[in-house]
Amino acid sequence: MTSRVYGFMSRLSGEAAHRFRRWYGEGPYQLLLLLASFALAGYAGVRLLDGDWPMITVWFVGAALVHDLVLVPLYALADRALRAVAGGAGRRRRPWVNFVRVPAFLSGLLLLVWFPLITGQVERYEPVTGLSADVFLARWLLVSAALFAGSGLWLLVRRRRSATKGRPSQVH
Amino acid sequence: MRETPRTNNPTQPEFWRSPLRGIRLTSVLGVVLLAGITLVTVTGLLSYAAYNPNLSPVNDKTPDKGLLGFYLFDWPTDPHWLYRLNQGLHVTVGIALIPVLLAKLWSVVPKLFALPPARSLGHALERISLLLLVGGVLFVFLTGVLNVQLEYVFPGSFYPLHFYGSWVFLGAFVVHVALRLPKALRVLRDRHTPDNDDESGDADGDKGGDKGDELVSPRPAEPTLSRRGALGMVGGGSLLLLATTAGQNFDGPLRRTALFAPHGGDEPGSGPNGFQINKTAAARGIRPVDTGAAWRLTLSGPRGDDIRLSRDDLLDLALHSAALPIACVEGWSTSDQWWRGVRLRDLAALAGFDPDRAAPDVLVDSLQLSGAFRRAALRDNQVRDARSLLALQVNGEDLSLDHGYPARIIVPAAPGVLNTKWVSRLDFGELR
Structure with a gap:
């Protein structure tokens, strides 16, 4: 799209468009879109910040920073540790990595999304809803156990199957 | 490499x-x-x-x-x-x-x-x-x-x-x-x-x-x-x-599949009033003395003088039924409950609005002392709908305190917070 607009512009007045692009680095279409979006962000932003604006800014920018500088490195490190434990190189030598990775990912995802309820820190939950808040931690542990157990079982079945498949070929 | x-x-x-x-x-x-x-x-x-x-x-x-x-x-x-x-x-x-x-x-x-x-x-x-x-x-x-x-x-x-x-x-x-x-x-x-x-x-x-x-x-x-x-x-x-989330929009066994959703799992009670509660009476500071025999619903409208009705007065009016869900902004809901009470448009007529002409809007007050929606407004189309009730009973029984006893609003397709519980006052009139 950018290039199409650029093409049109260059036919219209090649020299001016070329100079604009050299000065700005992108096509005019991109600039117009961004300016419109910044205007909207400004309109909504002053209303968003009308209140405890330092904390709201911290939350807005902090959400991105915490994600990029804490969460992403955290799960990258966890995954690297898992691969290190699995050891060796090559897909064959560590066929069980994903049998830990997938249930760990799913369990971690549930914890991430439902962290307040699972850790039982929502004090108003019980008085407000009339429901018990104790159930969430137990459910998370049970679901995690089921995920890991199911994954282990699947691995076992696969190993068995490949072992029985492997044997006749060894006889050959 | x-x-x-x-x-x-x-x-x-x-x-x-x-x-x-x-x-x-x-x-x-x-x-x-x-x-x-x-x-x-x-x-x-x-x-x-x-x-x-x-x-x-x-x-x-x-x-x-x-x-x-x-x-x-x-x-x-x-x-x-x-x-x-x-x-x-x-x-x-x-x-x-x-x-x-x-x-x-x-x-x-x-x-x-x-x-x-x-x-x-x-x-x-x-x-x-x-x-x-x-x-x-x-x-x-x-x-x-x-x-x-x-x-x-x-x-x-x-x-x-x-x-x-x-x-x-x-x-x-x-x-x-x-x-x-x-x-x-x-x-x-x-x-x-x-x-x-x-x-x-x-x-x-x-x-x-x-x-x-x-x-x-x-x-x-x-x-x-x-x-x-x-x-x-x-x-x-x-x-x-x-x-593990979707089930909180259904009742019974399906709700139990919502293992982590805030309104998944079990219902807060059993019997006709045993469905999900957004805010309990205790959490909203509703005292039994406010909802007892001394409770009166105040109606106001073009007639001028306020009308005060006891719960028994309301039960003597024409009662109607409507099957409607509770649906919360937080993404949980119940299936249709069987509500019974007085139509809002009948109450508007009592307050002095000619039932044959356009219905008014209404401003609803709750007994609750806190909460962003202890006062809420309903539009004329909502007042006019025959299923919009000031409900006194649900599923064949009196409302429980947690579901809004002595009387609550129930309006089709409205967000839960506009279905005001523990109603104390209805002001019928043109809001805008």
């Missing part, structure tokens, strides 16, 4: 070693997010309209919305499950999108660290827009996810934060889609886009980073998972969240 240099510097492309990253993965995730966020946006905007914020200041938690309320319309009462469906979709789909969102952000994280920070003015502006995009989407998802868990730790009231935050995000989102979707579609359409080619494409900076696949690691680690496998894992995460 050893020829390329090792590095601990995330600004170097060699730092990022996952063999999964690449424009195909990012494109698939991006297109799924586009569809999902569009749905969540539309349902979110509809939910805002469902509060009828233009009707009365008491319904409007974002009074300085200005042009952002450009699309508001009178919220209908048909179909009666409209808000239940809308809000169930908004919250459930939003939660199921979280793994897709996180995977998408992970897939492009090397770009965040890429140097130079800006190649040109145009590139610098785009990166500022990306801060609004990423900060915005995380802010909006975070406030939403915390709010449905009643964890009000965010700095202010949920409504303005989520609403204005969404608009900041949406501006950046539209730009991002306009600038990137054509390329994503091209990549997805072209099955032969190589997954691992061309590491040098970005070298000549004046292409704006659009040529070549700069997301592909120049020093990829040994693969342990295929891209298809990674997508399967993300999709599995979405399905798991969906399967």
Whole structure:
């Protein structure tokens, strides 16, 4: 799209468009879109910040920073540790990595999304809803156990199957 | 593999070693997010309209919305499950999108660290827009996810934060889609886009980073998972969240499947009143003495003098039934409950409105002393609907205290907070 607009512009007045692009680095279409979006962000932003604006800014920018500088490195490190434990190189030598990775990912995802309820820190939950808040931690542990157990079982079945498949070929 | 240099510097492309990253993965995730966020946006905007914020200041938690309320319309009462469906979709789909969102952000994280920070003015502006995009989407998802868990730790009231935050995000989102979707579609359409080619494409900076696949690691680690496998894992995460959340919009065994949703699992009680409660009477400071024999409903309207009715007076009026759900902004709902009470339009007639002419709006007061909606306004179309009741009973029994005894409002397709409990006063009249 950018290039199409650029093409049109260059036919219209090649020299001016070329100079604009050299000065700005992108096509005019991109600039117009961004300016419109910044205007909207400004309109909504002053209303968003009308209140405890330092904390709201911290939350807005902090959400991105915490994600990029804490969460992403955290799960990258966890995954690297898992691969290190699995050891060796090559897909064959560590066929069980994903049998830990997938249930760990799913369990971690549930914890991430439902962290307040699972850790039982929502004090108003019980008085407000009339429901018990104790159930969430137990459910998370049970679901995690089921995920890991199911994954282990699947691995076992696969190993068995490949072992029985492997044997006749060894006889050959 | 050893020829390329090792590095601990995330600004170097060699730092990022996952063999999964690449424009195909990012494109698939991006297109799924586009569809999902569009749905969540539309349902979110509809939910805002469902509060009828233009009707009365008491319904409007974002009074300085200005042009952002450009699309508001009178919220209908048909179909009666409209808000239940809308809000169930908004919250459930939003939660199921979280793994897709996180995977998408992970897939492009090397770009965040890429140097130079800006190649040109145009590139610098785009990166500022990306801060609004990423900060915005995380802010909006975070406030939403915390709010449905009643964890009000965010700095202010949920409504303005989520609403204005969404608009900041949406501006950046539209730009991002306009600038990137054509390329994503091209990549997805072209099955032969190589997954691992061309590491040098970005070298000549004046292409704006659009040529070549700069997301592909120049020093990829040994693969342990295929891209298809990674997508399967993300999709599995979405399905798991969906399967453990969606059930909070249904009763009985289905609700029990919602293992982690705030209103999943068991009902708060048994019997006719044993369905989900948004706020208990105790939590809202409703004292038994306020709801006992001394309780009176006050009606006011064009007649001038207030009318005061006891619960027995109300039970002597013509009673009608309506099967309607409770549907909360937090994305949970009940199936239809069998409510019985006095029609709002009959009460409007008692207050002096000619039943043959247009119905009035009504301002509803609750006994509750706290809560953002202890006062709420209903529009004339809601008052007029024959299913809109001041309910006295539910499922064949008197209302329980937690469900609004002595009397509560129930209106088809209205958000739960407008179905005021412990009603003390109804002011019929033109609100705007």
